[in-house]
Amino acid sequence: MIHYRSNAKRFVISILFLTVFCFGTNVWAQDGKALFQQNCASCHAVNKNLTGPALAGIEERVPDKKLLYAWIRNNQAVLQTGNKYFNDLYNQYNKAAMNLFPNLTDGEIAAIITYVNKAASEAAAPPKEEGGAKAEAQGSDNSLLYGILTLVLAVIVLILLQVNSNLKRLTDEKEGIPSYEPVPFWRNKAYIALFAVVLFIIGGYFTIQGAIGLGRSKDYQPEQPIYYSHKVHAGTNQINCLYCHGGAQEGKHANIPSLNTCMNCHMAINEYAGEKLYREDGTEVNGTEEIKKLYKYTGWDPQAKKYTGEAKPIEWVKIHNLPDHVYFNHAQHVKAGKVACQTCHGPIQEMGEVYQFSDLSMGWCVNCHRESKVQFTDNKFYSIYEKFHNDLKSGKMDSVTVEKIGGTECQKCHY
Numbered sequence: 001m002i003h004y005r006s007n008a009k010r011f012v013i014s015i016l017f018l019t020v021f022c023f024g025t026n027v028w029a030q031d032g033k034a035l036f037q038q039n040c041a042s043c044h045a046v047n048k049n050l051t052g053p054a055l056a057g058i059e060e061r062v063p064d065k066k067l068l069y070a071w072i073r074n075n076q077a078v079l080q081t082g083n084k085y086f087n088d089l090y091n092q093y094n095k096a097a098m099n100l101f102p103n104l105t106d107g108e109i110a111a112i113i114t115y116v117n118k119a120a121s122e123a124a125a126p127p128k129e130e131g132g133a134k135a136e137a138q139g140s141d142n143s144l145l146y147g148i149l150t151l152v153l154a155v156i157v158l159i160l161l162q163v164n165s166n167l168k169r170l171t172d173e174k175e176g177i178p179s180y181e182p183v184p185f186w187r188n189k190a191y192i193a194l195f196a197v198v199l200f201i202i203g204g205y206f207t208i209q210g211a212i213g214l215g216r217s218k219d220y221q222p223e224q225p226i227y228y229s230h231k232v233h234a235g236t237n238q239i240n241c242l243y244c245h246g247g248a249q250e251g252k253h254a255n256i257p258s259l260n261t262c263m264n265c266h267m268a269i270n271e272y273a274g275e276k277l278y279r280e281d282g283t284e285v286n287g288t289e290e291i292k293k294l295y296k297y298t299g300w301d302p303q304a305k306k307y308t309g310e311a312k313p314i315e316w317v318k319i320h321n322l323p324d325h326v327y328f329n330h331a332q333h334v335k336a337g338k339v340a341c342q343t344c345h346g347p348i349q350e351m352g353e354v355y356q357f358s359d360l361s362m363g364w365c366v367n368c369h370r371e372s373k374v375q376f377t378d379n380k381f382y383s384i385y386e387k388f389h390n391d392l393k394s395g396k397m398d399s400v401t402v403e404k405i406g407g408t409e410c411q412k413c414h415y
């Protein structure tokens, strides 16, 4: 029985090793993308200049790795050293300040840059098919492949173990040591038990992942009653977000504007003559027809130029929705925290129909609170934190994160 036990031990170790290897590498590969989306995507794209420059080819432009990492962590410090390249860039971008990321580790920065390089080379390759972004999202999820690989390797391990014990029996027989018929592994209780345990762990992992994700709806992009394009309004025509979502400045909710707000402009603008518009599925949108729908809802007669009184309410499909047990306040973030809409909602000004950009998970809130600096200057919310002010002034502290003012305490976000 002794060599069975040691075989079983080896088996457990190899399975554990394989599992760690599979999930480990998978997490690695995705990390860079997630970190980029979370920290950088509000200002940077890989191949397009947004608020900040396109990041493709960054290692060629800044070959000094130390300098590059220093910039990403604390660009203000690099600017102060008088570095010519970065000071020129800063002026070129109208002195737009990039955020500081003092908490990013070397490994995390390396993962972001690896992701940028990978995305840049994928975009440089000839386009594979329509809907590139979604295809890419699927392509990067290799867990199925790894799963199959694990299974195949596990079977090979089992077969080798069997061969090993057979050989041992043969040599034992040759040397005249009495031995017994080995039980094949599919009837060996130890193996069966192990197999059950491994299945249980893997099953449990996926069940828990699934349960945590319940009710989350990242990328949710419902079709709306009117094809209202944020790209046309907030992008091309530069209408300020607060013109329609003024609530975000004053209170908890950002609010969806009433159709009267739309009519401020659309009494006059009754046709669409801009760039062609397409839905996600590739069908073309007739902007003028969509404006006519707006007239139907508001009961506006564009010929007579008056309201007929036959208005009906519009039901926009709600996209972002936190569970009822969570308290989230827009003004706290937009007005006091000076967090840009795009940091949480993504590049809304480039979206046809809005989709949910962030997963709105608790981890998402808490991670940002760990990293974000509180803006103490002209922020009346925090006059009670005199001590922080003084520590900041005397240089004892160089910044105060949201966590330090209690932003990760349960009752701050939970009713």
Ligand code: HEC
Pocket: 036, 039, 040, 041, 042, 043, 044, 051, 052, 053, 054, 055, 058, 061, 062, 071, 072, 075, 089, 090, 091, 093, 094, 095, 096, 097, 098, 099, 101, 112
């Ligand atoms: C608030 C907007 C903002 C965020 C967030 C941001 N950046 Fe920047 N970044 C900029 C701007 C603007 C510049 C151009 C220089 C300047 O004006 O400071 C820049 C420049 C850069 C450069 C130099 C580009 C070049 O062509 O040489 C790198 C590298 C960079 N950012 C990396 C990052 C990374 C990595 C992240 C995420 C961890 C990030 N940035 C997050 C705004 C941002």
Ligand code: HEC
Pocket: 224, 228, 230, 233, 234, 239, 240, 241, 242, 243, 244, 245, 256, 257, 316, 317, 318, 319, 320, 321, 341, 342, 345, 348, 349, 353, 354
């Ligand atoms: C001219 C008015 C207007 C402007 C300007 C505007 N929006 Fe909107 N927004 C709407 C309307 C109407 C909806 C509801 C329909 C929809 O979801 O597309 C909406 C929906 C949204 C949603 C999704 C709400 C939900 O259901 O969860 C977000 C987020 C959003 N807007 C953010 C922004 C940001 C950020 C800007 C500025 C870059 C902006 N909006 C500019 C009118 C506007």
Ligand code: HEC
Pocket: 226, 227, 228, 229, 230, 232, 233, 237, 239, 257, 258, 259, 261, 262, 263, 264, 265, 266, 269, 271, 272, 273, 274, 275, 277, 285, 287, 288, 290, 291, 294
């Ligand atoms: C500040 C002025 C302004 C406001 C407010 C405004 N729009 Fe527009 N809208 C425009 C302009 C400008 C265009 C583009 C016209 C063109 O390019 O020919 C446009 C185009 C459109 C179009 C056709 C393109 C598309 O997005 O499908 C629709 C539909 C539309 N608006 C609906 C709305 C709705 C619904 C609201 C209210 C939530 C609204 N607009 C509020 C100025 C406005």
Ligand code: HEC
Pocket: 241, 242, 245, 248, 249, 252, 253, 254, 255, 256, 320, 321, 322, 323, 328, 330, 333, 334, 339, 340, 341, 342, 343, 344, 345, 360
């Ligand atoms: C710190 C992250 C964050 C920032 C910054 C932010 N939002 Fe939101 N926004 C959210 C969350 C979370 C929700 C979901 C709220 C809910 O379900 O109660 C939301 C919901 C919305 C909605 C849907 C209606 C509502 O209030 O529930 C609109 C519209 C919206 N945001 C617009 C904006 C605009 C415009 C800005 C910038 C002025 C902005 N948001 C800034 C996180 C943010």
Ligand code: HEC
Pocket: 322, 326, 327, 328, 329, 332, 333, 336, 337, 338, 339, 343, 344, 360, 361, 364, 365, 366, 368, 369, 372, 373, 374, 375, 379, 381, 402, 405, 406, 407, 412, 413
């Ligand atoms: C992009 C970064 C970011 C994200 C994401 C974010 N927050 Fe915040 N949050 C901040 C900042 C910055 C402040 C500090 C604002 C200030 O200066 O008053 C803050 C403050 C708060 C406060 C007040 C804390 C205090 O001690 O007064 C609450 C409550 C809060 N956030 C809830 C949430 C919830 C709930 C979510 C997720 C749905 C969330 N936040 C997501 C950046 C973020």
Ligand code: HEC
Pocket: 212, 215, 216, 322, 323, 326, 360, 361, 362, 365, 366, 369, 407, 408, 409, 410, 411, 412, 413, 414
């Ligand atoms: C910065 C804001 C924030 C803080 C602080 C916070 N939570 Fe949450 N919590 C959330 C959000 C947002 C959700 C909803 C996540 C979702 O829908 O997936 C949530 C969900 C939960 C859930 C439901 C399970 C789940 O993952 O969906 C539990 C339980 C929970 N929180 C407990 C806590 C406890 C305990 C603390 C204190 C240690 C805490 N929370 C602190 C924002 C916060």
